[in-house]
Amino acid sequence: MQRITIPPRNNWQKAVEQLGFGFHTTNVPYWDESAYYAFSMDEILYIEKASAELWNLCLGAVQHVIDNNLYHLFAIPETFIPYIERTWTEDHPSIYGRFDFCYKDGQVKLLEFNADTPTSLYEAGIIQWFWLQDFDQSKDQFNSIHEKLIGYWKYAQPYLYPGVVHFACVKQSLEDLTNVEYIRDCAIQAGLDTRLLFIDDVGWDANDQVFADMQDQPVKNIFKLYPWEWLVAEEFGVHILTDKNRALWIEPAWKMILSNKAILPILWQLYPDCPYLLPAYFEPARLTDYVKKPILSREGANIELIKGSTVLQQTEGEYGEEGHIYQQLFTLPSFDGHYPVLGSWIIGQEPAGMGIREANNLVTDNLSRFIPHLII
């Protein structure tokens, strides 16, 4: 893995905007093509292998949590347990997830699994691919995200209810809308009948006890880029349990288990010999150098990095009241002060590609940049 500095394309802003990528720059640059990361094919194959194996381990961990009724460790409301188990036993469709890896000294280590609402999919699947076409068409990329998304929607279609599949996100975020519209684009290409529905426009028909869209039509299949822990806590959350249409929510509710950082100690307990896992516990006493993470947090908020008695870094935020986990410290590699996290995508049941986010410190937050990659 090397970091190569290059001049950006002339007028790169126009190039990415023509692809519909409107959030390449906010207060600070987000899309950054002043550098790229280069990997050997052996490195990519190793990352792919780690992703495939971890996905299998994660499914085993979900079954373990269900079998042993460990929901209290995840701060999951008891009222939702039967529903979560129904979505698991009925195998409600799951489309995607993103492992965040630290790759250093030839080792892949899982930092967390964004299993419910991963973003940066459009950057990883489309923007960096078209960057590579301009930069060096002779090179390849760990990236079959687009093909696998279309393929998996085709595969999943018979398992959905006939009719419309709604795609929902919040109104106020162009980033979220771009991710959702990209996934919807792939669903359209797979032959699905789709409709966009902002999450706060989802209606509840109190007479018929069903969810409704803006045309007052019933919602039976809904892909949502909106966290389950928010859905269950909000006013309409309880209606998911009484919905007479038993709508399919994608990602399904069992992803509440995998998207929660409490899964990290569970994975370590179950698979301590796995080379891709870091020791992780629900209490700090067993570690000297560790990262304290809220079980529910987003964008690198409320993270503390502890080395011995020294706080290496800590971030602000509003998370943590549900509890924390403690994970062995495995600091990100530094490339002249740039700290990359590898985001390895699972589409359907398979590794599908990679996107790299880079920060100026050890915690990857919402100010980190997306850097393209290629295979040398």
Added chain:
Amino acid sequence: MKKSKHIELVLITAALASCHRPAKDWQGGSPVYVRSDSTAQYTRIYHHHPGVGLWYYAFRPYGNYYKGIYHRAGYYSDAFGEEVNIGSNGFKSSIIRGGFGEGAWSVGS
């Protein structure tokens, strides 16, 4: 690793091309508010929520307050069907909205 060299996008570029914010706003860091359909024209309004700047609307919502909570009923826009946009009817009266989306900011993860 890439199985095909041809990528086609049928929806997203057209849908989003009109959504990105003007360049002068990129430095300002103000939120951007978007629509995804390409059938209606944008209108600019200033929203009066504290701390919120310029909103871009392809449509303006209408609704009413019930027990102190605002329930959106529809949008003033030609971009939606008549049943969404005009008045109310018996069926619609049983549908309430706004029960999701309290954490209505980017979910980014």
